[in-house]
Amino acid sequence: xxxxxxxxxxxxxxxxxxxxxxxxxxxxxxxxxxxxxxxxxxxxxxxxxxxxxxxxxxxxxxxxxxxxxxxxxxxxxxxxxxxxxxxxxxxxxxxxxxxxxxxxxxxxxxxxx
Amino acid sequence: xxxxxxxxxxxxxxxxxxxxxxxxxxxxxxxxxxxxxxxxxxxxxxxxxxxxxxxxxxxxxxxxxxxxxxxxxxxxxxxxxxxxxxxxxxxxxxxxxxxxxxxxxxxxxxxxxxxxxxxxxxxxxxxxxxxxxxxxxxxxxxxxxxxxxxxxxxxxxxxxxxxxxxxxxxxxxxxxxxxxxxxxxxxxxxxxxxxxxxxxxxxxxxxxxxxxxxxxxxxxxxxxx
Numbered sequence: 001x002x003x004x005x006x007x008x009x010x011x012x013x014x015x016x017x018x019x020x021x022x023x024x025x026x027x028x029x030x031x032x033x034x035x036x037x038x039x040x041x042x043x044x045x046x047x048x049x050x051x052x053x054x055x056x057x058x059x060x061x062x063x064x065x066x067x068x069x070x071x072x073x074x075x076x077x078x079x080x081x082x083x084x085x086x087x088x089x090x091x092x093x094x095x096x097x098x099x100x101x102x103x104x105x106x107x108x109x110x111x112x113x
Numbered sequence: 114x115x116x117x118x119x120x121x122x123x124x125x126x127x128x129x130x131x132x133x134x135x136x137x138x139x140x141x142x143x144x145x146x147x148x149x150x151x152x153x154x155x156x157x158x159x160x161x162x163x164x165x166x167x168x169x170x171x172x173x174x175x176x177x178x179x180x181x182x183x184x185x186x187x188x189x190x191x192x193x194x195x196x197x198x199x200x201x202x203x204x205x206x207x208x209x210x211x212x213x214x215x216x217x218x219x220x221x222x223x224x225x226x227x228x229x230x231x232x233x234x235x236x237x238x239x240x241x242x243x244x245x246x247x248x249x250x251x252x253x254x255x256x257x258x259x260x261x262x263x264x265x266x267x268x269x270x271x272x273x274x275x276x277x278x279x280x281x282x283x284x285x286x287x288x289x290x291x292x293x294x295x296x297x298x299x300x301x302x303x304x305x306x307x308x309x310x311x312x313x314x315x316x317x318x319x320x321x322x323x324x325x326x327x328x329x330x331x332x333x334x335x336x337x338x
Contacts, residue, residue, distance in 0.1 A: 056187035
């Protein structure tokens with residue numbers, strides 16, 4: 001089952017930051033494939049979501065970039081900046097707290113039923 | 114593994130641009146992404162055009178341009194669209210003022226200089242600087258950002274120094290030297306450096322030679338100024 005986009009909409013920055021924290025540098029296609037692989041294709045990060053997210057992270061100074069020329073193509077690698085590393089930890093913790101809270105909420109409600 | 118040809122890569126890049134992606138950074142990201150998918154999935158016997166259309170269609174719901182809209186929306190370039198509107202408006206007004214100035218001058222009507230003054234001021238101080246800033250924002254690296262900024266600075270100095278020369282204002286020689294200096298020391302080196310790193314080295318060298326030639330002729334024109 002693929003998770004519906006509305007459920008994962010607010011998680012893209014966290015996902016990308018965490019992936020970049022775990023991998024030294026990654027390029028766009030590589031990120032989408034890694035997300036597919038790690039989630040058994042249950043989360044699909046589309047190109048229309050990934051690149052705006054990367055663009056926003058770059059504008060915020062959370063990622064740094066380097067380019068590699070492959071013939072006529074330009075491949076852009078992303079890696080975390082110093083502030084990006086700190087933000088990645090914050091975002092992961094924030095999301096873990098959210099999941100724990102949701103778990104608590106759902107468990108309580110289920111018991112009430 | 115299937116290897117895309119240079120012609121196929123050019124085709125994809127042109128199509129991305131036609132699809133409404135203006136940010137160069139985003140163009141190259143999408144190009145590389147599509148190339149990765151096609152080289153993974155295509156077989157030698159497959160039809161490139163059909164496979165490409167099928168792949169690109171998965172990237173959007175309405176049209177490809179929505180990716181750029183979303184990128185700009187999510188980034189901090191909140192003033193992007195406002196700056197673009199001001200740039201276009203100043204460009205149109207400047208062109209209109211130039212035409213009016215030419216008509217007035219041709220028929221020896223009073224007020225021709227006022228139109229030229231407005232046109233040059235708008236173009237040199239509003240249109241060209243904004244164009245340089247907006248183009249630079251679309252580039253990925255610092256060196257690439259320097260090209261549109263240097264081009265805007267050189268063009269602005271060029272038309273403003275002509276205004277100074279026409280009016281015999283003090284500082285006209287200095288402005289002219291700044292124009293030549295900006296072309297030779299900022300624009301030409303940044304253009305050559307960025308172009309040299311890409312595959313298209315021959316055209317880069319040729320264009321740089323033309324640029325240096327023009328700048329040198331401008332330097333020779335210093336006596337007129």
